[in-house]
Amino acid sequence: MLKGAAFFAVIALILAILGFGGVAGFAWDLAKILFWLALIIAAALAVLGFTIYKKVS
Incomplete structure (x- = not known):
């Protein structure tokens, strides 16, 4: 999306x-x-990644 x-x-x-x-x-x-x-999607995925990572491990 940033390329676009x-x-x-x-x-x-x-x-x-x-x-x-x-x-x-x-x-x-x-x-x-x-x-x-693209910035909003990246921020949302970063937040989800940090929260899911803590729940999985």
């Missing part, structure tokens, strides 16, 4: 340089959504 966020951020940068502001804004918004989604 980085990909859309680069696409947004290229489109902004070329003058496609609307599409660049959409790509940037999509990159931000993917980044935050």
Whole structure:
């Protein structure tokens, strides 16, 4: 998911340089959504991993 966020951020940068502001804004918004989604999933899995690890061992 972070690869997708980085990909859309680069696409947004290229489109902004070329003058496609609307599409660049959409790509940037999509990159931000993917980044935050990946961060939330990573935090949730870290919390679950620490709590389940304590219960298993």
